[in-house]
Amino acid sequence: MRFPGDPDRYPARDEVVAYLRAYAARLDAEIRTATTVTAAVREQGTWVVRAGDGREFTARALVAATGDYGTPYVPELPGRAECGGRILHAADYRTPEPFAGQRVVVAGGGNSAVQIAAELGPVADVTLATRRPVCWTPRRPLGKDLHWWLVRTGLDVAPLGRWLHRLPVSVLDDGRWRAALDGHGVDRREMFTRLTAEGVVWADGTKEDVDTILLATGYRPAFPYLAGSGALDGHGRPVHRGGLATTTPGLGFVGLEFQRGFSSKSLRGVGRDAAHVLSRLRRRP
Incomplete structure (x- = not known):
């Protein structure tokens, strides 16, 4: 159909x-x-x-x-037991309004993480935390959607599962999400190393108070x-x-x-x- x-x-x-x-x-x-x-x-x-x-x-x-x-995947987070802030999975996210005025860290490097961070940007102080720099993939290379190319080239049905699993997570974007992150002041940082009673400890050792940690860590x-x-x-x-x-x-x-x-x-x-x-x-x- x-x-x-x-x-x-x-x-x-x-x-x-x-x-x-x-x-x-x-x-x-x-x-x-x-x-x-x-x-x-x-x-x-x-x-x-x-x-x-x-x-x-x-x-x-x-x-x-x-x-x-x-079945949302929630990774083991050092210090979670003592964390006093709110920890949510992307599956629990609906709209940005409940986060207005908060300090929010969105963890993840895929489309869900980027789009949620972009939506939260206008109403909250948001950081996108990832393990590596965000990998951007053009949504419409040569004027056609990426999925159109996958179908036409046969890659859509090719048995490439093991190989594709090794590729880094990328964000499919036509330019709007990257512009939204920049326009709303959403910064990207290396993933925090642990949680504390007040928030997070960043990779450089800096501690910061955080209201909500939103995990876009897949399923x-x-x-x-x-x-x-x-x-x-x-x-x-x-x-x-x-x-x-x-x-x-x-x-x-x-x-x-x-x-x-x-x-x-x-x-x-x-x-x-x-x-x-x-x-x-x-x-x-």
């Missing part, structure tokens, strides 16, 4: 929601919303999926498509309902090849970062991966 509208622009949130609702409405499938899966176990060749309200579902095959945006895959199934490694990550579990029969994954290519975690790539996983699950007994 193609996304409606001008393909050379980024859709707004409500447009994405409307697209997903329309997509769901045309499916010949039973959709159970507000249903939290607490466990999925394989018993005598059949998957038994248990929900938090006590319901059970059974199936020959199971696809874990829960992604990772429900991590989490499949607690598959614990004990043998489908996860020691770090809780899926053991798979191209989305098909290699240690557990009848199990597939969809929506993992770089699962089969650059676009695996996006709306334009997930359908291709889903078809790939389903075709292989169908072949297996």
Whole structure:
């Protein structure tokens, strides 16, 4: 199902929601919303999926498509136990107004960190803390969006996951975010070394009082309902090849970062991966 509208622009949130609702409405499938899966176990060749309200579902095959945006990653921060300021993750950020007049440190070097810092700039005293200088990537090289180039060159589907994981995080920008940081006086500093009761200690040893530390530190895959199934490694990550579990029969994954290519975690790539996983699950007994 193609996304409606001008393909050379980024859709707004409500447009994405409307697209997903329309997509769901045309499916010949039973959709159970507000249903939290607490466990999925394989018993005598059949998957038994248990929900938090006590319901059970059974199936020959199971696809874990829960992604990772429900599990914000909060790194270990030295001194966190004694920190008296507020520590938030980007997942908790909504609007800049609650931070008006505050001293805020935004930690992270990707698009989320930069955009949040730019939004906070007009109402707060903001520093962007990163481990290395911000890497800027033009959004429209040679007049076309970067994602257009990824599709046309085939990089969108190329199996480059391991290589891409080694690249530094970059900020996709058409110039507005970099200008916003400069225009609103948002400075960039090397990441703080520890937290204190009042704020942070910077890399040069300087201590500073801070009201809020906002962590734009990404997300991590989490499949607690598959614990004990043998489908996860020691770090809780899926053991798979191209989305098909290699240690557990009848199990597939969809929506993992770089699962089969650059676009695996996006709306334009997930359908291709889903078809790939389903075709292989169908072949297996």
